Structure formats: C-alpha cells, structure tokens
Amino acid sequence: xxxxxxxxNGWLINAGNSENFYNQALASAMLLKINQKMPVAIxxxxxxKFKNKVSADYxxxxxxxxxxxxxxxxxxxxxxxxNQWQLYHVTPFHKNILIEADxxxxxxxxxxxxxGNTNIQxxxxxVDFRNVPWIPPNVELFNENNIKTLHAGIxxxxxxxxxxxxxxxxxxxxCQNWRQAFKTYFKPEHVLDFPCLDTLHSVTxxxxxxxxxxSVTNSNLLSYTLMLNTVEQRWNDIMNTWYIQSFKIxxxxxxxxxxYTEPSVMTEKIFNGIRNHxxxxxxxx
Numbered sequence: 001x002x003x004x005x006x007x008x009n010g011w012l013i014n015a016g017n018s019e020n021f022y023n024q025a026l027a028s029a030m031l032l033k034i035n036q037k038m039p040v041a042i043x044x045x046x047x048x049k050f051k052n053k054v055s056a057d058y059x060x061x062x063x064x065x066x067x068x069x070x071x072x073x074x075x076x077x078x079x080x081x082x083n084q085w086q087l088y089h090v091t092p093f094h095k096n097i098l099i100e101a102d103x104x105x106x107x108x109x110x111x112x113x114x115x116g117n118t119n120i121q122x123x124x125x126x127v128d129f130r131n132v133p134w135i136p137p138n139v140e141l142f143n144e145n146n147i148k149t150l151h152a153g154i155x156x157x158x159x160x161x162x163x164x165x166x167x168x169x170x171x172x173x174x175c176q177n178w179r180q181a182f183k184t185y186f187k188p189e190h191v192l193d194f195p196c197l198d199t200l201h202s203v204t205x206x207x208x209x210x211x212x213x214x215s216v217t218n219s220n221l222l223s224y225t226l227m228l229n230t231v232e233q234r235w236n237d238i239m240n241t242w243y244i245q246s247f248k249i250x251x252x253x254x255x256x257x258x259x260y261t262e263p264s265v266m267t268e269k270i271f272n273g274i275r276n277h278x279x280x281x282x283x284x285x
Contacts (some may be wrong), residue, residue, distance in 0.1 A: 009116075011041065012041050012043060013025045014080050016045065016074070016078075016083070017045040020263050026055075027266055027275075028102075029061050029062050031105050033061040036110065040061070040062055043066045043067075061278065064092050081200060084171065085171040088159065094160065096159065097112055097154060098154070098156075099153065099259075102259060102261055102263065103154060103224070104257070120164055120214045123216055123222035126226040128227075129227060130252055136226060138199060145186060145206075150214065151224070152201040153197070154224050155201070171200070171201070182199065182203070223257075225254060227249070227259065227261055229261070235262060242273070
C-alpha cells in the first residue's frame with residue numbers, strides 16, 4: 001500500500017476518543033512547537049467531535065488533524081493505543097516519531113532523527129523521574145515466554161516500505177485481538193486485563209521475530225521517563241507536579257521525553273502553564 005505523504009519528517013500524536021485525551025494531545029503539541037522545528041499531526045476518532053471539544057487556537061500549533069481511517073477500533077474504551085495500527089495509513093510524513101497523547105517532549109531532542117536510516121525503531125530502556133533506569137513491573141513478566149523488552153512510549157517508523165507495512169498489519173491483528181494474543185504468550189495469572197502499550201508492541205515484534213532489527217542500537221536514542229500508577233494508588237497522588245516554564249515532579253525538573261500515563265496529571269493548571277509557555281515562546285519569535 002502506498003501512503004500519500006506530504007512532508008519528509010514529522011511528529012504523530014495519537015489523541016484517541018475523548019476530550020481529556022484531546023487536551024493532553026494539544027499540550028503535547030504545544031511543547032513540540034516550543035522544543036522542535038518539525039510539523040505535528042494529531043490523530044483522532046472524529047474530526048467534528050474534536051473541533052467541538054477543544055479551544056479554537058489549536059490551529060496555531062497543530063499542522064494536521066487526521067481522522068482514524070477505519071473508525072475508533074478501541075470501541076470507545078479509554079485505550080487509544082488500540083488505534084495505533086491505523087496511523088500508518090494516514091500519516092502525512094515519510095519519517096515519523098509516534099507518541100501517545102500522555103507524552104510530553106520537554107527539551108530539544110532533534111537527535112532522534114538520526115534513526116532515519118532505519119524503517120522501525122523502538123527504545124529498549126526507560127528511566128524514572130530521577131533519571132534512573134528501571135524495569136516496569138509488567139515487563140518483568142516478558143521473560144516467561146522469551147519475549148524481549150521493547151518500550152513504545154515513543155517510536156520511529158518510515159511510511160511507504162514493505163517492512164513497515166508488514167509491521168502495521170501484524171500490529172492490527174494484535175490490537176484487534178489483544179486479549180487472545182496476551183493469553184497466547186503469558187501464563188493465565190499474568191495476562192493483563194488492559195491493552196498495555198509496551199505489551200502490544202513487544203508481542204507484535206515477537207510474532208514477527210524482529211527484535212534485533214527493531215530495537216535501537218544506542219539506548220540513549222528514544223529513551224524516556226515513564227511514570228506508572230500502582231494497584232493501590234495513582235502516582236500523582238503521592239508526588240507533586242507543576243509546570244512553570246518546565247515540568248517538575250517533586251522538585252526534579254524533567255527533560256527529554258516524559259510519558260506520565262495517568263490522565264489526571266494534565267490538570268487545568270498544568271495545561272494553562274504549558275499554554276502560557278507556548279504563547280511566551282511564540283511572542284519572542
């Protein structure tokens with residue numbers, strides 16, 4: 001399948017199906033425009049719904065608003081990651097960095113475009129808010145079926161090549177049959193009851209047997225900060241977060257890429273802090 005791309009490089013934000021996800025994606029887009037020079041596309045379930053739910057100034061910092069070509073295949077569940085397989089079919093970019101709406105690019109990371117000589121690349125490491133490498137609990141279960149760890153909070157792909165098309169076709173199968181796919185590769189007591197993003201992609205790569213080809217050789221490329229809730233509580237209930245020209249977690253300034261995962265992190269106050277920063281940055285230029 002040939003994808004009609006309009007630009008060479010760009011950022012894709014998967015923005016899902018709700019006002020909450022839309023606003024998270026807009027915050028992400030504003031930060032990209034502060035810290036990057038590449039165009040930004042936001043992918044949503046319904047264009048009219050999106051336009052009715054968000055503030056009109058989004059056109060200042062979003063270059064493309066794209067609708068899922070096959071509808072919201074997450075069936076209105078709060079799991080926009082189940083639509084990632086569709087983005088290959090509608091991306092306006094030849095080379096893509098893909099993130100979810102809950103992911104913020106907090107500094108200049110133009111070095112990620114060094115991946116342009118490959119077709120698909122995933123990070124293999126994540127760090128905590130103190131920049132210390134760590135292994136998320138769900139990833140510890142991968143070893144039981146020899147599934148190697150890939151993370152998917154940020155990843156790279158090229159459009160219009162057979163390898164990427166093959167990957168997205170398999171991702172389609174996994175996303176639309178994730179419960180059965182997880183049961184195939186994990187013991188019953190370890191099967192997740194939600195479509196974890198890292199697990200979706202790690203299982204897809206396992207099925208294609210392409211781990212070595214799809215994992216970055218330089219672990220610093222695409223590495224990101226990952227924040228997760230515990231079973232007992234949300235992480236932001238025990239940590240302070242705020243945004244005044246930068247994002248901080250308990251006095252630790254965050255840099256690079258932050259995937260905060262918990263939707264309630266994007267409060268009105270933090271959103272407005274990001275918007276004020278964006279407006280200030282635009283005024284200076």
